Amino acid sequence: xxxxxTEQIRNVVILGHGGVGKTIVSEALLYSSGAITRMGSIDDGxxxxxxxxxxxxxxxxxxQSLLFVExxxxxxxxxxxxxxxxxxGEVVSAIRVADAGLMVVSAQSAVEVGTxxxxxxxxxxxxxxxxxxxxxxxxxxxxxxxxLSDAFGTGVAPVAIPIGSSENFSGAVDLLSHKAYEFxxxxxxxxxAIDIPADMEDKITEYRLKLMEAVAxxxxxxxxxxxxxxxxxxxxxxxxxxxxxxxxNLFPVMPxxxxxxxxxxxxxxxxxxxLPPPNYLGEVKGYATPEDEELSVTRKIxxxxxxxxxxxxxxxEEHVGKLTYLKVYSGSMETGQDxxxxxQNASERMGTMYVFRGKERFxxxxxxxxxxxATVKLxxxxxxxxxxxxxxxxxxxxxxxxxxxxxxxVEPKQKGEEDKIATGLARLTSEExxxxxxxxxxxxxxxxxxxxxxxxxxxxxxxxxxFGVEVELIKPKIKYRESIKKSAEGHGxxxxxxxxxxxxxxxxxRLEPKPRGEGYEFLNEIAGGVVPNKFIPAVDKGIQEIMExxxxxxxxxxxxxxxxxxxxxxTVDSSEMAFKVAAHTxxxxxxxxxxxxxxxxxxxxxxxxxxxxxGDVTGDISSRRGKISGMEPAGNFTKxxxxxxQAELYKYSTTLRSLTQGRGFFSRDFSHYEEMPHEFxxxxxxxxxxxxx
Numbered sequence: 001x002x003x004x005x006t007e008q009i010r011n012v013v014i015l016g017h018g019g020v021g022k023t024i025v026s027e028a029l030l031y032s033s034g035a036i037t038r039m040g041s042i043d044d045g046x047x048x049x050x051x052x053x054x055x056x057x058x059x060x061x062x063x064q065s066l067l068f069v070e071x072x073x074x075x076x077x078x079x080x081x082x083x084x085x086x087x088x089g090e091v092v093s094a095i096r097v098a099d100a101g102l103m104v105v106s107a108q109s110a111v112e113v114g115t116x117x118x119x120x121x122x123x124x125x126x127x128x129x130x131x132x133x134x135x136x137x138x139x140x141x142x143x144x145x146x147x148l149s150d151a152f153g154t155g156v157a158p159v160a161i162p163i164g165s166s167e168n169f170s171g172a173v174d175l176l177s178h179k180a181y182e183f184x185x186x187x188x189x190x191x192x193a194i195d196i197p198a199d200m201e202d203k204i205t206e207y208r209l210k211l212m213e214a215v216a217x218x219x220x221x222x223x224x225x226x227x228x229x230x231x232x233x234x235x236x237x238x239x240x241x242x243x244x245x246x247x248x249n250l251f252p253v254m255p256x257x258x259x260x261x262x263x264x265x266x267x268x269x270x271x272x273x274x275l276p277p278p279n280y281l282g283e284v285k286g287y288a289t290p291e292d293e294e295l296s297v298t299r300k301i302x303x304x305x306x307x308x309x310x311x312x313x314x315x316x317e318e319h320v321g322k323l324t325y326l327k328v329y330s331g332s333m334e335t336g337q338d339x340x341x342x343x344q345n346a347s348e349r350m351g352t353m354y355v356f357r358g359k360e361r362f363x364x365x366x367x368x369x370x371x372x373x374a375t376v377k378l379x380x381x382x383x384x385x386x387x388x389x390x391x392x393x394x395x396x397x398x399x400x401x402x403x404x405x406x407x408x409x410v411e412p413k414q415k416g417e418e419d420k421i422a423t424g425l426a427r428l429t430s431e432e433x434x435x436x437x438x439x440x441x442x443x444x445x446x447x448x449x450x451x452x453x454x455x456x457x458x459x460x461x462x463x464x465x466x467f468g469v470e471v472e473l474i475k476p477k478i479k480y481r482e483s484i485k486k487s488a489e490g491h492g493x494x495x496x497x498x499x500x501x502x503x504x505x506x507x508x509x510r511l512e513p514k515p516r517g518e519g520y521e522f523l524n525e526i527a528g529g530v531v532p533n534k535f536i537p538a539v540d541k542g543i544q545e546i547m548e549x550x551x552x553x554x555x556x557x558x559x560x561x562x563x564x565x566x567x568x569x570x571t572v573d574s575s576e577m578a579f580k581v582a583a584h585t586x587x588x589x590x591x592x593x594x595x596x597x598x599x600x601x602x603x604x605x606x607x608x609x610x611x612x613x614x615g616d617v618t619g620d621i622s623s624r625r626g627k628i629s630g631m632e633p634a635g636n637f638t639k640x641x642x643x644x645x646q647a648e649l650y651k652y653s654t655t656l657r658s659l660t661q662g663r664g665f666f667s668r669d670f671s672h673y674e675e676m677p678h679e680f681x682x683x684x685x686x687x688x689x690x691x692x693x
C-alpha cells in the first residue's frame with residue numbers, strides 16, 4: 001500500500017445522534033472512492049463498519065470503526081462512531097485522535113441531544129456538518145441550517161446547497177466553485193457538471209454572500225479586499241475558508257443522501273480541501289513522566305522528530321489476538337521497532353502493523369506522523385498509554401473518559417465460578433474503559449459500573465461467549481451509613497467462666513454525635529486505673545469493629561465520638577478479648593439510646609433532554625425524592641441539575657430513555673450523605689433484619 005506523508009492525511013471522526021445514518025455515510029464514501037465494489041446495508045448486515053455479530057444482530061454500531069479512503073492523492077482516515085449513549089467511550093477515544101469532526105445530522109431534525117453532546121465532546125476541533133437524508137420526505141435544508149446556526153453560532157455556513165429536496169433531491173451547487181452537479185440516485189457518487197438551475201440564482205447569491213462575509217470576517221486582509229471589490233476569488237474563498245475552519249471560526253454545511261449516494265465526491269473534496277492535516281497544530285504537549293503535573297514537553301507533528309504515539313483503543317480479535325490501535329504523533333513507526341511505554345515502565349517491540357477498512361486489514365511496514373493504525377501482540381500496553389523513543393520520552397495526557405452512570409450487581413449462576421468471572425471482567429475492562437467493576441467487601445457483591453443497561457448486557461454476553469461463565473444481574477446494595485443525633489451512655493460487661501481461667505471485662509461508654517464528615521474519635525477518660533492502660537486499645541479496637549459491622553441495619557457507623565469513662569477489671573481473668581467484647585455491648589447499648597438514624601448517599605445528576613420532555617422528567621425526579629438545583633435552556637434542550645438519592649437511580653437510564661423517546665442523556669457523580677426519611681429508613685432496617693434471620 002502507498003505511504004502517505006503527514007500533509008496528505010486527514011483524520012476525521014464521524015459523529016451524530018443515533019439513527020442519523022453515520023454508518024451508511026461512511027459506506028457511501030468508501031464506495032465512491034473505489035475502496036469497496038458495492039454499498040452494504042444495515043438491514044443486510046454487510047457494511048464495512050458494523051462487522052461484529054452483536055452489531056449485525058442489533059442493526060446499530062457498538063464499536064468505533066477505523067476506515068480509510070484515498071481521494072485526490074490524500075488518505076482520509078474515517079473513525080465511524082456509535083450514536084447510542086452507552087458507547088460514548090468509543091466516541092470520546094475517536095475524537096481524541098481525530099483532527100476534525102464530520103457531524104452527520106438529519107434533514108428532518110438537525111439538532112438532537114446526541115448532536116449537542118458530540119459537539120461538546122469535540123471541544124473546539126474543526127467540524128463539517130453533513131445534512132443527511134435529503135432524499136427523505138419533509139427534508140428541509142434551510143431549516144436544518146437555521147437550527148444548526150441557532151445551536152452552534154453564526155460560524156455555521158453552507159458551502160453547497162441542494163438541488164431539489166425529498167424525492168427530487170438530485171445534487172448540489174458548490175458555492176466555492178459556483179458550479180452545479182447532478183448525481184445518479186444509487187450511483188457511484190460522482191457528480192456530473194450541469195447548468196445552474198435558473199430558479200436557484202437568488203438563493204445561491206444569498207448563501208454565497210453569507211459565506212463570503214463569514215470568511216472575510218475571519219481574516220482582516222480578506223475583509224479589506226472584500227470591502228474594496230465586493231467579491232473574493234475562488235482561491236481566496238477556498239484558502240480563507242480552510243484557515244477559518246482550522247481555527248474553529250467557520251463550520252461548513254453540506255447537503256447529502258447516503259442511501260442514494262448523492263454528493264459523496266463533493267464531501268470528500270471538502271474534507272481534503274478544507275479540513276486541516278494533522279500537523280496544522282504544529283506541536284503536541286505532554287508530560288516528562290507519568291507523575292508530572294505540568295505539560296512541559298513538546299513534540300513537533302513531523303516524521304523527522306523522535307517517535308511518539310498514543311494508544312486509543314484495544315480490541316481482541318479471534319485468530320489475530322490483541323490489536324492495539326494508536327495514532328503516531330511524531331516520528332514514524334515501523335514493524336520490529338523497539339519503543340518504550342513510560343506509563344507501564346516497559347519496552348515493546350512493534351508487531352505487524354495494519355491500517356483498516358472496517359473488518360478489512362491492510363499490512364503496512366511504516367506509519368508516518370499523523371497517521372492512525374494498529375499493531376499486534378503488544379504485551380504491556382493499554383488504552384491511554386504512550387509509546388515513545390526511550391531516549392526522548394514524552395507521556396501524552398490520558399483519554400478523558402466519562403464516569404459510569406449505572407451500577408448493577410452480578411453473581412454466578414453456578415457457585416464456584418467467582419474466579420472465572422474475575423478473570424473475564426479484568427480482560428473486558430482493558431478493552432472497555434467506560435466499564436469498570438469492583439468486588440465490594442462491604443456490600444459482599446461484585447458491582448459492574450457502566451454507561452447503560454445495553455453496555456452491561458453486552459459485557460454479560462461476552463463473559464458467556466469468551467469465558468464460558470453465566471451470571472445473573474441483580475440490584476446492587478446501597479452503601480448506607482448509620483449515625484446518631486444525641487449523646488447517650490451504655491454499659492458493657494463480659495463475664496465467662498468455663499473451668500480454669502475465665503473472661504472478664506467491664507466498660508462504660510458515652511457516645512456523642514460529630515459534624516458530618518468528621519469521622520470517628522476515641523476519648524480515654526479513665527482515671528485511677530479502673531481499666532488498666534494495656535486494655536484501653538482493645539476497647540478502642542472493639543468499638544471500631546462494631547462500627548464497621550453497624551448496629552441499626554448492618555451499615556458502617558460514622559461521625560461518632562466514643563468516650564471510655566469508667567469500667568472494671570479482674571487481675572486474673574481480664575484480657576484484651578474480654579474488653580473488646582464488652583466494648584461491643586457497651587457501644588450497641590449507647591448507640592440505640594442516642595437516637596440513631598440512617599444516612600443515604602446522594603448523587604449530583606445532570607440531565608440533558610429535548611425541552612418538550614421537561615415536565616415529564618422533572619415530575620419523575622420528584623417521584624424519586626430528587627431535588628432540582630438548577631435548570632437552563634440549551635437551544636432546543638433543557639439541562640437539568642438535580643440531587644437524587646442513589647437508591648432511586650437504579651435503571652434510571654432506561655426510564656430516562658423511555659420518558660424522552662431515547663433522546664435524553666444523563667451523567668452522575670457522588671455528592672454527599674444526608675439523613676434518610678424515617679419511613680424509607682425503616683424499610684431498609686426491616687429488610688436488613690429479614691436478611692439476617
